[in-house]
Amino acid sequence: MMKILANDGISAEGKEALEKAGHTVSTETIEQDKLIEVINNENYEALIVRSATVVRENLIDACPNLKFIGRGGVGMDNIDVEYARNKGIIVSNTPAASSQSVAELVMGHLFSISRSLHDSFKNMPANGANDFKVLKKKYGKGVELRGKTLGIIGFGRIGQSLASYALGCGMKVIAVSREEESVSIPLTIEGVGRIEAEVKTTTDISAMLAASDFISLHVPKQKDGSAVLGASEFDKMKDGVRIVNAARGGVIDEDALLAAIESGKVANVALDVFENEPNPRQDLLTNDKIATTPHIGAATVEAQARIGLELADIIVSNFGSK
């Protein structure tokens, strides 16, 4: 049976499933610089992480007893996956469990930045009738989502889930993908029924940039670290575009983004992820055109429960149960 360290936590459901199968699970969070020592001293054979713990070559080399590295979530940029696999370690993420939660966070941000709710929340209550009138004017230039075009960059599980919500709200969707294909998006109205909408993806990112009122990114961190949206992409966008990034820090060039906000090209932005986590730059956090959340796309009760159970399934199917 495996001795498991869930360094960034695991849901109660996942822990229980693992313990029922005879594995032991610690959810103590060990500081990054103590991790190698603790894994070796405590004889952990499995390490489960989210995005906070970094698993690089040096840790993999220094912990020869590790048999499994689990990523509770999607992005694996904090793990040297190929290196670990070449050493015979099983590495697995839970790609499907959190799509809906991320898509819902993006919808929340779209509703927020279309009406500057994030900024209004901060400035209310107004200090007297005059302030109230000033704020009413300041926040009285919102836009509707219905009828607007949402450009989605990356049309995997999360991008497709976002499309189902956006289409349900009456938005038009332009999906950018590596290949042109027709993707069927289910629109389910609980208790009423289900219809399928066809979305034809495009590889022409420039055309999408020029046509979109809102843009949301759903791509992993690029292997070479380059941004997907930089100065030349902002130039191609509509004036007054609104953008959401709940994918990864670095897929938007943060300097170019601030410049595009400053010039008025970008009206509002929502960022759930940042180049420099967990210490994002202050000028992003204090800009009233930017709505921010602390990397919580997958952080719902439901997604974390599914993630924990999926990790438990993966461990049990690879390493057995009592």
Ligand SMILES: O=C(O)[C@H](O)COP(=O)(O)O
């Ligand atoms: O890649 C992911 O799954 C999301 O970014 C969530 O990351 P988290 O598990 O650290 O919240």
